[in-house]
Amino acid sequence: MFDIVSTPIDGALLTKEFTDSSAGAIVSFEGRVRNHHNNRSVKHLEYHVYRELAIKEGQRVVAEAMEKFPVIAIKSFHREGQLAIGEIAIWIGVLSAHRAEAYAACQYIIDTVKKRLPIWKKEFYTDGAVEWVGCSHPGHTEIDEDDYYSRQLIQPDVGIAGQDRFRQARIAVVGAGGLGSPALTNLVSAGVGQIDIFDHDKVDVTNLHRQTLYTVDDIGHSKAEMAKKRLELINPFVKITSWPHKVSSEQPLESLQSYDVVLDCTDNLETKYHLNRVCHQAGIPLIIAAVHHWQAILHSFFVDSDSGCFNCLSDATPSDDCVSGCTTAGIVGVVPNIVGALQANEAIQLLLGNKPRSATHGIILDLKNLSQQAMLRTKRDNCSVCQTEPTGKVTFEKKMSETATIDSSCEISWANYANTENRFVMIDIRLESERSADEIFSKNWTCIDASDISRLKYLPQDEDYLLVCERGQTSTILANRLRRAGLTNFYSLTGGVLELGKISSQSNSDTAPINRMLNR
Amino acid sequence: MERIERQIKILYFAKLREESGRDEETVTTTANSASELYAELCQRYSFSLDASVTQVAINEKFSTMKSSLSDGDKIVFIPPVAGG
Numbered sequence: 001m002f003d004i005v006s007t008p009i010d011g012a013l014l015t016k017e018f019t020d021s022s023a024g025a026i027v028s029f030e031g032r033v034r035n036h037h038n039n040r041s042v043k044h045l046e047y048h049v050y051r052e053l054a055i056k057e058g059q060r061v062v063a064e065a066m067e068k069f070p071v072i073a074i075k076s077f078h079r080e081g082q083l084a085i086g087e088i089a090i091w092i093g094v095l096s097a098h099r100a101e102a103y104a105a106c107q108y109i110i111d112t113v114k115k116r117l118p119i120w121k122k123e124f125y126t127d128g129a130v131e132w133v134g135c136s137h138p139g140h141t142e143i144d145e146d147d148y149y150s151r152q153l154i155q156p157d158v159g160i161a162g163q164d165r166f167r168q169a170r171i172a173v174v175g176a177g178g179l180g181s182p183a184l185t186n187l188v189s190a191g192v193g194q195i196d197i198f199d200h201d202k203v204d205v206t207n208l209h210r211q212t213l214y215t216v217d218d219i220g221h222s223k224a225e226m227a228k229k230r231l232e233l234i235n236p237f238v239k240i241t242s243w244p245h246k247v248s249s250e251q252p253l254e255s256l257q258s259y260d261v262v263l264d265c266t267d268n269l270e271t272k273y274h275l276n277r278v279c280h281q282a283g284i285p286l287i288i289a290a291v292h293h294w295q296a297i298l299h300s301f302f303v304d305s306d307s308g309c310f311n312c313l314s315d316a317t318p319s320d321d322c323v324s325g326c327t328t329a330g331i332v333g334v335v336p337n338i339v340g341a342l343q344a345n346e347a348i349q350l351l352l353g354n355k356p357r358s359a360t361h362g363i364i365l366d367l368k369n370l371s372q373q374a375m376l377r378t379k380r381d382n383c384s385v386c387q388t389e390p391t392g393k394v395t396f397e398k399k400m401s402e403t404a405t406i407d408s409s410c411e412i413s414w415a416n417y418a419n420t421e422n423r424f425v426m427i428d429i430r431l432e433s434e435r436s437a438d439e440i441f442s443k444n445w446t447c448i449d450a451s452d453i454s455r456l457k458y459l460p461q462d463e464d465y466l467l468v469c470e471r472g473q474t475s476t477i478l479a480n481r482l483r484r485a486g487l488t489n490f491y492s493l494t495g496g497v498l499e500l501g502k503i504s505s506q507s508n509s510d511t512a513p514i515n516r517m518l519n520r
Numbered sequence: 521m522e523r524i525e526r527q528i529k530i531l532y533f534a535k536l537r538e539e540s541g542r543d544e545e546t547v548t549t550t551a552n553s554a555s556e557l558y559a560e561l562c563q564r565y566s567f568s569l570d571a572s573v574t575q576v577a578i579n580e581k582f583s584t585m586k587s588s589l590s591d592g593d594k595i596v597f598i599p600p601v602a603g604g
Contacts, residue, residue: 175604177604178603178604179604180604265604266602266604267602267603267604268602269600269602272602289604290601290602290603290604291601291603291604292533292534292535292601292603293534295533295534295537295601296601297533297598297601308582312582313575313582314572314573314574314575314600315571315572315573315584315585316570316572316573317573318573318600319573320602322569322573322599322600323535323599323600323601323602323603324535324603329603331603336603336604340604362577362582362598364533364596364598366543373531373577373580373596374580375577375580375581375582375596376580376581376582377582378581378582380584
């Protein structure tokens, strides 16, 4: 068993009471708080624990140790909260028939717990300084990335191709407050490959009713850093970078050109206009939202459109004196939580190649009666921002089409397939609706849905598998994905089933083996 | 210039909604343009925002304050909003 406790651990008592008459050995380990770290004098420390996950993960570690080593029983406790010098931070006890396995199991548990459990240590030094130490987030290596997204993968218009588009995207979210919290949570859990968080603020108690990324323990700490820490626990497969500074002309967005979308989740006009300017110039889509009481406004600006930019919307650039933010006007948390999630939705539509309505219209929402007004935008002739032509940013569509063709080494053409037919086990990954019952050539193929990646992964590895889909795109993405996971025995049939129709209508020496195969 | 009376439906948003004390209303006005109508409303409700920073949409299309009005138009005045 494993548990997190908030009261002092009595090691001697635990050892005394942990007995079994078949046990010839007990190995117990006590991790204690020491009064120094890296040549600094430590006064006391605090353990911050993500309780639910830590207990679950700790129990899993204990179960793993029981599996690996032939021991009788294992008990372990980890402290949370404030600890004085000399107190026990972790206690591990292992009962076993012989000492060797008991030592090994104990060693395994302490090493693994330190690596995997979501527990953070904050040291308070005698000189008054405070520091987080050893804050690397736990790597959930045993969680399968494809399981994580499985419910998303089975939605037909997302699928393996959509998930791959999310993975290849990099999004900057400016502002990790009321709008940023839900926007970030949704983008991170959807599996957007890289996320950059910009926020110069610290978590304040008045943020907590709406900024759901943070807990009371985060008060006083950098939002960008606390958001990163929380989001890494939500989805360990996303690369998250925190930038704890204000975005302005003096401190620009880092790596601007590498972003596929920028989300403006800030609460001030100055930053909104600044982002509009730099994103327009760099040719990067920008999704802007703002809330006031029950109302909200949402715009997506895709530079190459005739729908203008944020600056086109009024004759003069308003200053921040014109607006009252959440601090003075007041806000109920549910409003930014809905609107920030909508920003994530618009970004996800963009990544999937859809054009959201907010790309051409300003959307005004009234959440008091759930009404919506969509107002068409047009470019303003004398707009100072739109007058400059954007530099040639590679659009997400272009980036995707370029990367999709990079690794075609897994592709097998129909002609090659016809000649080496017996080499492959054919896997039909089409949707049921795409298959026709009277197909002869596919009658011996194994049908496994493209979203059922875990089933594909556990196919016997001594066979070569040729994946077939409707057009050959999904199969190539899927084969590449499996190959990245080390499964180089997966191939993709070029052009898919549609290609076969084209080939079989021609008749020459190249298509002869295929036609022979089809008529057999 | 000839003053023609027009019926205009106005929707207010954010700060303007609070200052006017209403979500929407239909007014009869002789204003020829959005800016003239806005000036009229400023008189009535003491709006604190200058017309130049206020966005206006006429019949579901973002327009400029100079745009002329027709009978039966639906106008939305949107002040700058920044909360987040």
